Amino acid sequence: MLVNGQHYYLTNALSGDKPVLLMLHGFTGSSETFQDSISHLKEWYNIVAPDLLGHGKTASPEEVARYSIQEICADLAEMLHQLKIAKCFVLGYSMGGRVATAFAAAYPEMVRGLVLVSSSPGLRQADVRASRVQADNRLADQIETDGIKPFVDYWENLALFASQSVLPDERKKRIRSERLAQNPLGLAMSLRGMSTGKQPSYWSELAHFHFPVLLITGALDAKFETIAQEMQQLLPNSTHVTVQDAGHAVYLEQPMIFLSQLSNWLEVILKEEEK
Template identity: 35%
Template sequence: MKNNSKDMAGHKSMDWYYQERGPQIEHPILFLHGFMGLSDDWQDVVDQLASNYRCIMPDLPGHGRSGFPIRREMITIQSVAEGIIALFDKLGIDKATVVGYSMGGRVALYTALHFPQRVQALVLESTGPGLEDEYERRVRTALDDDRAYHLRVQGLDTFLDDWYKAPLFESLNRHEDKLVRLKASRHIHNVEGLAAALQGLSTGRQPSLWDKLEQISVPTLLVCGALDHKFTRINRIMSEQIRLCEWKMIGDAGHNTHLEHPEAFTTTILRFFGERLHKP
């Protein structure tokens, strides 16, 4: 029987909204959305999992119905990872499989490296370990600071239009009905919170994790769309450095595979769970 619950998980000065579905004692899975995402983004996937898995979907700090700090520097990849552990403690979860998309995937990877005893397995969708080159990190930090400035000045509607016109989302624009619903759902965001998350969780501000990939000791699934050439290249390199790693590409999909093709994405992760973890 499905269970729907909504609650707040406090961590430091931030309140986390989350949704929870599925049996309370079975195979916990934490789903982490990307930048501008929401817990609701995972519903099509969770609908197929909730009969056998305990699914937890938070709105990450600065997003949706979660709280956000006044100062940008209070949102960091470290503070969000600590928030995940606080949420596990609140829910009585010893360890969980963590599924992360894009920005959420970077958080998932960081959490697995810094709190390895709390992560059972990783599913990393369209994500990477950050930027190795210091100059590239400075450039990306400046770019995200500039984006945050324009978000605050121009407002959410203009920012949304510009964001989803990026080449990274070219294939998503072919799914017009899904894109319309996606943009409509984003109006729940608070501009200041979103800008703080954009700056604080910038790829330029997080430490590079490339040199730590060999330390990952849990089964790991990398998922990307065949049309996402940037992360296809990144995932190919990652798959050679992570020990217990599988890499799957979803055909005719771009950056957001779980939105464009939720059935194929769910089938892929269920096969991974069955082969590497357990059979529900």
């Protein structure tokens, strides 16, 4: 699909008059990230799962400004417009959750409900954002200099993903293959343009999110557990679910619990809308 001048690849399952769920993957991911979830959800929901700019089979332009979170959100709004979707549930994991939060702040009229998995509204302090920009720029340079494999080796050994070491070998191979298939330019430019340090802080926007919000975190992911607890205090209509025996990638580490919690929440919201 051509969106604002860029080719976007998306996995979709659109059939009949069903609620729409927009699913946004994390850094180094793609729409393939959610293939198991989509196979379970598509019976009840119309699914739109794009590869975000610089990821998967979507374009990797060379202009860093094109990767700003505001530009990505404008792309998503245009994508939904082309698909004739006026309003949808938006789910985002990690980086995708930051995009989902920014999208909800920019286009609240298009959001039926928001699901944030292991995500953050950004960094509050300007000096912390500046330090993060520098670190992400160095990592982007490293990807372009060393190539994708050394970067993936480094990325997989981050403490953030330590809990994934117990996953079945087949699932770990699939995750690694998805990462190794990425375009080094796309990942580098995504780091430079969509860095947590580059995006605005959306903490002050949370009080204006009057649609329902579901926060899902893994009990082993202490950092994002704390962030979700802080977010819940600011959100007017939110639910926080902690999944035991899961770290950052809850949907991969405890897929059936993740799907159960997500489906139950969506069902409750849809029943409340009918009243």
